[in-house]
Amino acid sequence: MLRANYKAVVIGGSAGSFSVVSKMLSQLRKDFHLPVIICLHRLKHVRSGLVESIRLKSNLEVIEPNDKEKIVNGKVYLAPSNYHLFVEYDGTFSLSTEKPCNHSRPCIDHTLSSAAYVYRNKMIGIVLTGANKDGAKGMKDIFDKGGVTIIQDPKTCEVDTMPKSVARLIKPEKTLSPDQIVEYLNQLA
Amino acid sequence: MDFKHYLQVLKEHTPYDFSDYSDNSIKRRLQKVISDNSLSLDELIQKTQNDQVFVERLVEEITVNTTELFRDPELWPAIYEKLINIIKTKKTFNIWHAGCSSGMEVYSSLIILSELGLADRARIYATDISKRMVNQCKKGVYRYDFNGGQLKAFEKVLKKNPIGGIKSIDFSKYLDVDVDNDKYIVKDYLRDMVITRQHDLVQDDVPFYNKFDVIFCRNVLIYFNASLQSKIYQMFHKQLYPGGALVLGNHESMTGFFKTKFKKNGAVYQKTNAFHFKYQ
The missing domain is CATH 3.40.50.150 (Vaccinia Virus protein VP39)
Structure with missing residues (x-):
């Protein structure tokens, strides 16, 4: 399947994913040209800290987007605490406080699915280590729209429930270690 | 489903106007109401025109009511x-x-x-x-x-x-x-x-x-x-x-x-x- 001109990378992760994401962002090319949209499960009462820690090592600018903020190439967006993060058709984000799904707000399924409807086959969806099944439905939407689906190799996961839940719903296009994921992203033209 | 058409019906027959809500979120929430109530679009329109109690419930469903003591x-x-x-x-x-x-x-x-x-x-x-x-x-x-x-x-x-x-x-x-x-x-x-x-x-x-x-x-x-x-x-x-x-x-x-x-x-x-x- 020919799928040039990707428009976005969207990543979901939970337990154990913070260090994986930190490391990945420190290894991504400085001139990486796509927006990287990340939804991680996080503690509700702890608003600050996560984005600051991720910023420390990242090669790209990391932002917790506001509602209606325009999605810009080469920037990293982290779903803010206690909001769901959606991608809209006009290339902006929207936020929502509707009830948690899969026990989480932000919910990974919401971010992945909304991105799938907007970017269709021009996106890359990645699910990392995590202890629940959030993200599986979203990855199925990406799969159905023809986008690239990548799961973190369960052997390299702190908790492998999340990528395995994806693999139960669809056959992911790639199963990769974090290093291999970075390698794959860095070689995208 | 053509949710924009539905929002027009809602606007004409009820006091509620959701036509300038964000597309993505209103669409998602309407779809949830439809599937939760096992309705077709035609049935939804019918009920919206005739059933005031349903409309009040629908408004509650499609608006977001999350709040917490000392949120953030x-x-x-x-x-x-x-x-x-x-x-x-x-x-x-x-x-x-x-x-x-x-x-x-x-x-x-x-x-x-x-x-x-x-x-x-x-x-x-x-x-x-x-x-x-x-x-x-x-x-x-x-x-x-x-x-x-x-x-x-x-x-x-x-x-x-x-x-x-x-x-x-x-x-x-x-x-x-x-x-x-x-x-x-x-x-x-x-x-x-x-x-x-x-x-x-x-x-x-x-x-x-x-x-x-x-x-x-x-x-x-x-x-x-x-x-x-x-x-x-x-x-x-x-x-x-x-x-x-x-x-x-x-x-x-x-x-x-x-x-x-x-x-x-x-x-x-x-x-x-x-x-x-x-x-x-």
Whole structure:
């Protein structure tokens, strides 16, 4: 399947994913040209800290987007605490406080699915280590729209429930270690 | 499903106009109503035209009613640091919670005002599009289990970051607890201080004669599209006294023309005193 001109990378992760994401962002090319949209499960009462820690090592600018903020190439967006993060058709984000799904707000399924409807086959969806099944439905939407689906190799996961839940719903296009994921992203033209 | 067509039907046959809500979220929520009720689009239209009770329930379903006592605990000290300066010198002041949902933020703010010794000078107004939410706000009964953590988180914040010198709060002055029934019950004297009205920000004229010193509208406008947001900012600007403040949600940012008529300080947007012929 020919799928040039990707428009976005969207990543979901939970337990154990913070260090994986930190490391990945420190290894991504400085001139990486796509927006990287990340939804991680996080503690509700702890608003600050996560984005600051991720910023420390990242090669790209990391932002917790506001509602209606325009999605810009080469920037990293982290779903803010206690909001769901959606991608809209006009290339902006929207936020929502509707009830948690899969026990989480932000919910990974919401971010992945909304991105799938907007970017269709021009996106890359990645699910990392995590202890629940959030993200599986979203990855199925990406799969159905023809986008690239990548799961973190369960052997390299702190908790492998999340990528395995994806693999139960669809056959992911790639199963990769974090290093291999970075390698794959860095070689995208 | 053609949800835009449906929103037109809703607009024509009911008092509710959702046509300028954000596409993605209204679509998703309508789809949920349809699948939860196993309806076809035609059936949904039928029911919307004929069944008022259904319409009220639908409005509740497609609007978002999430709220918590002291939501975003870390933000309250910063918000109140600004607000104290605006209200402390006034003999009386008016606060409007626009889109108050079940009222938890109304009482969170009122508890802080009480602690600051400012509550007896405050006139508090609270409005929401949903009748059921307005009634819940009047009742002031909330889940104990769910909110207990919120109060603890807020206490922790206060210790590090006091509001006007307040380092801890004895919540039993404001809330009765019924653990067996999982309830917090706001005390009568606090509930009596709040004037509630059912009100749709999108359509209705403001239901109060007076202007406001502070308008709380946190995480309400995120469900509207950008042009509707501007319209609401204009209305808030008109309803605020010069120097009054609009408090938005943590990740909302005012855009468009009216941005120039407020001074932003975190989540607090203070109406500038500059004289404008047209909008003053």
